[in-house]
Amino acid sequence: MADIKKGLAGVIADTTEISKVNPETNSLLYRGYPVQELALTQPFEAVAHLLWHGDLPTDEQLADFRAKEREHRALPDAVQTVMDALPTTAHPMDVVRTAVSILGASDPQAEDASADLDKAFRLFAVLPAVVSYEQRRRNGQELVAPRDDLDYAANFLWMSFGEEADPVVVDAFNQSMVLYAEHSFNASTFTARVITSTLADLHSAVTGAVGALKGHLHGGANEAVMEVFHEVGSADRADAWMQTALDEKRKIMGFGHRVYKNGDSRVPTMRAALERLVEHYDRPDMLDIYNALERAMADRKPIKPNLDFPSGPAYALMGFDVPIFTPLFVAARVTGWTAHIIEQRANNALIRPLSEYVGPDERHVPGVDTAALPEDTSTIEETE
Numbered sequence: 001m002a003d004i005k006k007g008l009a010g011v012i013a014d015t016t017e018i019s020k021v022n023p024e025t026n027s028l029l030y031r032g033y034p035v036q037e038l039a040l041t042q043p044f045e046a047v048a049h050l051l052w053h054g055d056l057p058t059d060e061q062l063a064d065f066r067a068k069e070r071e072h073r074a075l076p077d078a079v080q081t082v083m084d085a086l087p088t089t090a091h092p093m094d095v096v097r098t099a100v101s102i103l104g105a106s107d108p109q110a111e112d113a114s115a116d117l118d119k120a121f122r123l124f125a126v127l128p129a130v131v132s133y134e135q136r137r138r139n140g141q142e143l144v145a146p147r148d149d150l151d152y153a154a155n156f157l158w159m160s161f162g163e164e165a166d167p168v169v170v171d172a173f174n175q176s177m178v179l180y181a182e183h184s185f186n187a188s189t190f191t192a193r194v195i196t197s198t199l200a201d202l203h204s205a206v207t208g209a210v211g212a213l214k215g216h217l218h219g220g221a222n223e224a225v226m227e228v229f230h231e232v233g234s235a236d237r238a239d240a241w242m243q244t245a246l247d248e249k250r251k252i253m254g255f256g257h258r259v260y261k262n263g264d265s266r267v268p269t270m271r272a273a274l275e276r277l278v279e280h281y282d283r284p285d286m287l288d289i290y291n292a293l294e295r296a297m298a299d300r301k302p303i304k305p306n307l308d309f310p311s312g313p314a315y316a317l318m319g320f321d322v323p324i325f326t327p328l329f330v331a332a333r334v335t336g337w338t339a340h341i342i343e344q345r346a347n348n349a350l351i352r353p354l355s356e357y358v359g360p361d362e363r364h365v366p367g368v369d370t371a372a373l374p375e376d377t378s379t380i381e382e383t384e
Contacts, residue, residue, distance in 0.1 A: 104203025182336030
């Protein structure tokens, strides 16, 4: 039997200039910059510019970027109409996936691959309107129009809740967007690159990536973390809960990572943001459960939290419904996805792996006279 790499574990499928995990420092790098440094110092708009253009913007470039982003924030009527036609019981990721398809179908440059960067920009700018409206729609609330006097993160929160967020909340939200923006050849990014490799359009690739991100083993993990928090209920129950979960061989969402072996480098930054939110909202119970679960796992296994573990309770404290957590991930990761789509298209090869067949040997339908079947009479001329 061939050497099967289940889940493509350890397989290097291509090269990329966009991101990597530096094993020497255990840092996730965006175009060479440690993500924790970016999260602490840069607005999300600057990080989007970095992922698409290869370097951080100058002050003038950032001002131009922000002005352009504000031009494309409003939710198109066609998208709102389709969203309103969907049941509020639908998972928000299904709604976001549908919205991306509508945006692609109505984009006049949909089939123009040379306009991928422009399409990526428009998608980046409008997704907060999609996600924030879904947060409100499912709660029976009206659409909130964007404001052009607020930066990306502050406007996102404004559209979601209809009030200006405290700077502590805006800062934590901005940091989460930066931390979630990119992570090399993860499942959803690889999905986007596979679709792009067929020469499909950018919106098709992003739609596929949204579908991949929905799963609990990928983006849906941040939702599953809050399900754990709700199930545990209080810090004094965490130890017993962890023991039972491990005895039952349950997968503990929010712990472990396929790439990081010494802990997720994004966690300290997001945990610090969570601590500030806990203080701001006076919710020490949330941090108590976090700490108790982390200790309970450490006492039993050398498995550390990943980014989803602090981001889940952080988004809950901000007021987002749990099913909206993964759409927030979409709004951040669309920058990384589209950077990879552009990179894939620039040096494309159809991604088409082989498989090892383990089914039945050749067999024939009863009663079929195989000798009477038509033969292939086509010929291929040999050329020197």
